[in-house]
Structures are given as C-alpha cells and as structure tokens.
Amino acid sequence: MRLVPLLGDQLSPGLASLRGARRADTVVLMAEVAEEAAYVPHHRQKLVLVFAAMRHFAADLRAAGWQVDYRRLDDPDNRGSLEAEIVAAACRHGATAIRMVEAGEHRLRAMQQALAAATGCTVEILPDDRFLVPLAAFERWRAGARRLRLEDFYRWQRRETGVLMAGDAPLGGQWNFDSANRKPLPRGLKPPPAPAFPPDAVTCEVIDLVTARFPHNFGEVDRFGWPVTRAQALHALHRFVAERLPRFGDYQDALAHGEETLFHSLLSTSLNLGLLVAREVIDAAVSAVGAGAAPLNAVEGFVRQILGWREYVRGLYWWAGPEYGALNALGATRPLPDFFWTGETRMACLADAIGQTRDHAYAHHIQRLMLIGNFAMLAGCSPQAVSDWFLVVYADAYPWVEEPNVIGMSQWADGGLMATKPYAGGGNYINRMSDHCRGCAYDVKARVGERACPFNALYWDFLARNRAKLAGNPRLLRVYDTWDRMSAEARTATRAQAAAFLATLKPARPGWARAD
Ligand SMILES: Cc1cc2nc3c(=O)[nH]c(=O)nc-3n(C[C@H](O)[C@H](O)[C@H](O)COP(=O)(O)OP(=O)(O)OC[C@H]3O[C@@H](n4cnc5c(N)ncnc54)[C@H](O)[C@@H]3O)c2cc1C
Ligand code: SF4
Numbered sequence: 001m002r003l004v005p006l007l008g009d010q011l012s013p014g015l016a017s018l019r020g021a022r023r024a025d026t027v028v029l030m031a032e033v034a035e036e037a038a039y040v041p042h043h044r045q046k047l048v049l050v051f052a053a054m055r056h057f058a059a060d061l062r063a064a065g066w067q068v069d070y071r072r073l074d075d076p077d078n079r080g081s082l083e084a085e086i087v088a089a090a091c092r093h094g095a096t097a098i099r100m101v102e103a104g105e106h107r108l109r110a111m112q113q114a115l116a117a118a119t120g121c122t123v124e125i126l127p128d129d130r131f132l133v134p135l136a137a138f139e140r141w142r143a144g145a146r147r148l149r150l151e152d153f154y155r156w157q158r159r160e161t162g163v164l165m166a167g168d169a170p171l172g173g174q175w176n177f178d179s180a181n182r183k184p185l186p187r188g189l190k191p192p193p194a195p196a197f198p199p200d201a202v203t204c205e206v207i208d209l210v211t212a213r214f215p216h217n218f219g220e221v222d223r224f225g226w227p228v229t230r231a232q233a234l235h236a237l238h239r240f241v242a243e244r245l246p247r248f249g250d251y252q253d254a255l256a257h258g259e260e261t262l263f264h265s266l267l268s269t270s271l272n273l274g275l276l277v278a279r280e281v282i283d284a285a286v287s288a289v290g291a292g293a294a295p296l297n298a299v300e301g302f303v304r305q306i307l308g309w310r311e312y313v314r315g316l317y318w319w320a321g322p323e324y325g326a327l328n329a330l331g332a333t334r335p336l337p338d339f340f341w342t343g344e345t346r347m348a349c350l351a352d353a354i355g356q357t358r359d360h361a362y363a364h365h366i367q368r369l370m371l372i373g374n375f376a377m378l379a380g381c382s383p384q385a386v387s388d389w390f391l392v393v394y395a396d397a398y399p400w401v402e403e404p405n406v407i408g409m410s411q412w413a414d415g416g417l418m419a420t421k422p423y424a425g426g427g428n429y430i431n432r433m434s435d436h437c438r439g440c441a442y443d444v445k446a447r448v449g450e451r452a453c454p455f456n457a458l459y460w461d462f463l464a465r466n467r468a469k470l471a472g473n474p475r476l477l478r479v480y481d482t483w484d485r486m487s488a489e490a491r492t493a494t495r496a497q498a499a500a501f502l503a504t505l506k507p508a509r510p511g512w513a514r515a516d
Contacts, residue, residue, distance in 0.1 A: 003095040003121070005029040005086050007108065008036065008050045009398060010101055011057040012274035013064075013230065016126040017099045023065050027093045030058050031071035031085040033078065039107070040388065043219035045226065045361035046395045047210045052203040052228040053273050059202075060230070069093070074209060083111050083118060090119040098123045104314075105399040106322045130277045131314055132307065133157065138315030148316070148417055151175075154308035163282060163307055164289075164300055171289075176304065177297035181249045184433050185256045192243045194266045196225030197232045218341060218393060220359050226269050226395060233270035240265045241284050242293070249298035253366055255434035257348070260356045264364045265302070268396035271310070278306050305365075313404040316418065325387060325403050329415030330466055332380045335507035340372075340389055347454060348440035349430055350375060361395035368394075369423055370430065373410030378424060378458035379502060380465070383413035421475040426459035447490075448497045461498030464491070 004017045004026055018028070032051050051073065058070045071078055071085055079085050090098065098121045103109050116123040127134055145152055155175055158164060164171045199207060207221055227233040244263040251263050270276045285302050288294035317324070339345040343354040353367040363372070368390070376386045387406040391397045408418030427444040431437045437444040437453070446452035447460070463470065463483060471480050483491065
C-alpha cells in the first residue's frame with residue numbers, strides 16, 4: 001500500500017503525487033492538526049478557509065474514487081502534528097511507500113526529510129509542478145543573472161513560456177505598461193463587487209469549530225466568503241476576467257476609501273491553496289486579450305503579477321534559505337504599534353486598510369505595500385515583527401510568499417536584494433493615489449504641527465536616520481538633495497515632529513506575535 005499525504009495547500013486534482021497513482025493501492029491522507037493551526041495565531045478566516053477547502057477537496061477525491069483517510073482537528077485521537085499523523089497512518093494502512101509533493105516552506109520540508117526514518121517507508125518527494133518555474137531553473141537563471149531583479153526574471157519567463165509574445169518581441173512592443181497603470185480611481189467609478197461564496201453546511205461546521213477552538217485569534221469570521229472548492233474558484237476566475245480584468249491595469253496602484261477590492265482579482269487564496277493553478281489563470285487572462293475583451297495594459301499588468309512576482313518570490317524564498325527571514329539591513333527594532341491589531345488610529349488610510357484586514361483577511365497589494373508596510377518601515381518597526389503580523393492576518397499568507405514580500409519588498413530588510421530602493425512614501429503619494437486624506441483628521445499638506453500627517457515627518461526622518469545606508473543609492477539622490485536644501489530649522493522641526501509622534505505609539509500587547 002502507498003500513502004499519499006496531501007498538505008493543506010496541495011488541493012489540486014492534478015497534483016504530481018496523485019498523477020499516475022493507482023486508486024486501488026493508494027491511500028490519500030489529509031490531516032487537520034493543531035501544530036499547523038497554531039504555529040502562528042492565524043486570522044480565523046484563514047483557518048476556516050484551509051480546513052473547509054480541505055474537507056471539500058477530500059469529498060471530491062472520494063467522489064473520484066480515491067480512498068481518503070481524513071483526520072479532523074476534533075477527532076479525539078488526533079495526534080496534533082503532521083509528522084505524527086503520517087507515521088500513524090503509515091502504520092494503520094501497512095504502507096511501504098510514501099509519495100508526497102514537496103512542501104512549500106522550510107519548516108515542513110524538514111519534516112518531509114525526516115519521514116523515511118520515522119516511518120521505515122521508502123519516501124518519494126516530487127517537485128511541485130503547479131509552479132511554472134522549477135526551483136532548479138530559477139537557480140540556473142539566478143546563477144547567470146547580473147542582478148536578482150523581477151524585471152529581468154519576468155522577461156526571461158515571457159520568452160521561456162511565449163506568454164504575450166509575438167515571436168521574440170513582447171506583444172504590443174512593450175514589456176510593461178506601468179506608466180499607463182498608475183491612475184487614481186476617478187470619482188463616480190464603482191468597481192463591480194467581487195463574488196462572495198456563502199458558507200455551506202461543511203464550511204459552517206468548520207466555522208463553529210474554529211470559533212470554539214480559537215476564540216481569541218485576530219479577525220472576524222462572520223463575513224466569510226472565500227471560494228473553498230475548485231468550482232467556486234473557477235467561477236471567481238471567470239467573473240474576474242469578465243468584470244474586473246479590463247480595468248485591472250489602469251487602477252492597479254489606486255487606493256480608495258471603503259473600496260476593499262477595486263479591480264483586483266482576489267485569486268491569491270485559491271492559487272495558494274491549489275484550487276487554481278497559475279497556468280490556467282494566466283491563460284484565462286491572455287485569452288481575454290485575444291478576444292478583445294480586455295486591453296493589453298490590463299492583461300500584461302495581471303500576468304506580470306503571476307508569471308513574474310509570484311514565481312519570482314517563490315524562487316527567491318528557496319534560494320535565500322531560512323536565514324532570509326531574519327535579515328534586518330536597516331537595524332529596525334521598534335515593536336509594532338497596537339493599532340495594527342485594533343485598527344484604532346486617527347490615520348484614515350491605515351484605519352481603513354487594517355479594518356478591512358480584520359473583517360476580510362484581505363487587503364490589496366498597494367494597501368499592504370504603500371500603507372501598512374510603508375508605515376511600519378518609516379516608523380522603524382522590526383521587520384520580523386512586521387513579517388509575523390503579515391503571516392497572521394491575511395488569508396493568502398504562507399511563508400514562501402509572505403516573507404520575500406515583507407522582508408524584501410516592503411521593509412527593505414534584505415538591503416536591496418529584491419528592490420532597488422525602499423518603497424517609502426509620504427502623505428503626498430497617498431493623497432495622489434487615494435481619497436483617504438479628504439476624510440482624515442490629519443492634514444496631508446502639513447509636515448509639522450498638531451494636525452500634520454504623520455507620514456510626512458516619518459518619511460523624512462526615515463531617510464535622515466538611514467542616511468549612511470541609503471544616501472549612496474542613485475535613485476535617492478534627488479530626495480536627499482531636497483532634504484539637504486531644507487533649512488536646518490525645518491529639518492530639526494521635522495525630526496522632532498517624527499520623534500513626538502513615535503513616542504505616542506503604544507506597543508502591541510504581547511501574545512499576538514508568533515506562537516511557537
Ligand atoms: C507586504 C506584503 C505582503 C504580502 N503577503 C502576501 C502573502 O502572504 N500571500 C500572497 O499571496 N501575496 C502576498 N503579497 C502579494 C500581493 O499583495 C497579494 O498577492 C495580493 O494582494 C492578493 O490579492 P489579489 O489576489 O486580489 O491580487 P491581484 O492584485 O489580483 O494579483 C493577481 C495575483 O498575482 C499574484 N501576486 C501579485 N503580487 C504578488 C507578489 N508581490 N508576490 C506574489 N504574488 C503576487 C497573486 O497570486 C495574486 O492573486 C504581499 C504583498 C506585500 C506588499
Ligand atoms: S492625511 Fe496622512 S494619515 Fe491621513 S489619510 Fe492622508 S496620508 Fe493617511
């Protein structure tokens with residue numbers, strides 16, 4: 001008998017470990033375990049999402065003729081860890097062989113490597129070919145690359161896959177349309193709502209379980225509406241392509257008060273669980289260009305996120321190793337302020353982004369990068385505290401994707417391995433891209449004074465504080481020049497304003513952070 005354990009983010013019918021396996025002599029093992037549920041105190045919607053999707057997937061596998069051994073979190077003899085459940089299942093089914101797809105994170109890869117000794121079975125670990133770029137190919141690209149930049153990686157992938165290519169040239173004659181893709185949302189333009197999927201009986205049972213077992217975890221659970229089956233995820237994909245993709249490019253960098261999704265796809269949870277695979281999502285978007293249903297700037301902008309960013313951060317995570325998560329190039333040590341958990345702040349932009357994170361376990365990319373991440377970096381928060389927070393609060397968070405995005409892209413804690421300069425912005429940037437400032441208690445035009453927007457003084461304080469590390473960056477020369485041209489009094493007042501604001505921040509109470 002062969003045991004095929006499936007991890008909670010391996011919910012793909014075409015998974016490598018299922019392909020070619022004979023149903024008659026294979027047992028598929030799926031286990032909800034406390035160790036995975038609690039290694040960080042996940043947002044409750046994340047827990048519901050993963051367990052509900054696992055239960056639905058197990059039912060689909062059974063309907064397709066597979067023998068599934070499903071272990072529920074509330075089974076009285078649940079052994080609490082994946083390794084213990086696999087060892088017990090191997091024994092229960094008299095397995096002589098274990099076949100698994102490689103886990104998506106360092107912690108679980110180590111567990112997989114210990115399985116042969118723990119079970120006495122032969123263990124076969126297969127590459128995760130739901131990603132488009134095998135890790136060995138990423139490594140070959142990296143070894144030959146002059147620099148580790150997304151843009152180079154993405155162009156290489158466009159050529160390799162032929163996606164949006166016309167022969168050797170990019171379709172439309174341009175590799176990217178970023179300059180056309182930075183529009184603020186015009187007044188009166190209402191993005192179509194993203195589809196929501198009301199919980200069925202299976203999901204309701206999981207909601208009750210999670211509410212009882214994790215009563216103190218962050219996040220609301222009553223508005224749960226994530227896709228938990230492949231059929232729902234495909235529906236969400238088709239609705240996105242038809243309704244929001246055409247304007248995805250124009251407004252991909254926009255922010256708007258009370259607009260939680262804008263024209264974003266909300267497909268990351270389904271992609272990261274395996275309900276959808278990258279290639280089919282890319283193909284669906286590309287076919288919209290062919291059919292004249294979406295413009296090239298929109299489709300290219302979207303494809304870049306998946307063929308580019310998603311594959312790139314995964315390659316970087318594995319190449320950089322477990323040490324990457326501990327990097328702190330700017331030596332930032334401040335604890336996270338408590339409003340990251342409560343959402344209670346007078347800064348309208350952050351109250352909005354954190355509030356919707358609590359309600360939906362979702363924020364779109366610019367909210368994560370230019371509001372929340374930007375604030376944390378300007379305030380000098382510890383990148384590890386920031387990374388722990390991001391891993392906890394989003395329904396799509398897994399270390400392979402969260403860590404590079406936080407440590408590298410958002411906090412510049414890798415010293416520029418990923419981003420040519422820190423993604424830092426003051427109030428002006430937020431005001432240009434959003435309508436938040438109109439309803440804010442702070443004055444976005446002011447740098448000092450009682451009502452001054454905190455982002456302004458913090459922005460300059462960040463640059464002044466990190467001068468030794470950043471001033472040599474050619475992309476920051478003009479900014480430092482502007483700072484230097486301010487009067488000495490203005491610079492002193494700005495830094496005093498930042499210090500006074502930082503002194504008002506209450507650190508988050510202990511207990512929210514990593515639980516292991
Ligand atoms: C600080 C920070 C933390 C982040 N943490 C996560 C995380 O834990 N999990 C996660 O999936 N994404 C993360 N991202 C990337 C991105 O913000 C989310 O993928 C996106 O907001 C998900 O919403 P969406 O599906 O509507 O995305 P869309 O804007 O519609 O983009 C389409 C898809 O592209 C992919 N994608 C887009 N940007 C990125 C990126 N930078 N890295 C990897 N994939 C990307 C996602 O799969 C996404 O579903 C993070 C970004 C930042 C700045
Ligand atoms: S004024 Fe400053 S704090 Fe307020 S919404 Fe604008 S950028 Fe955010």
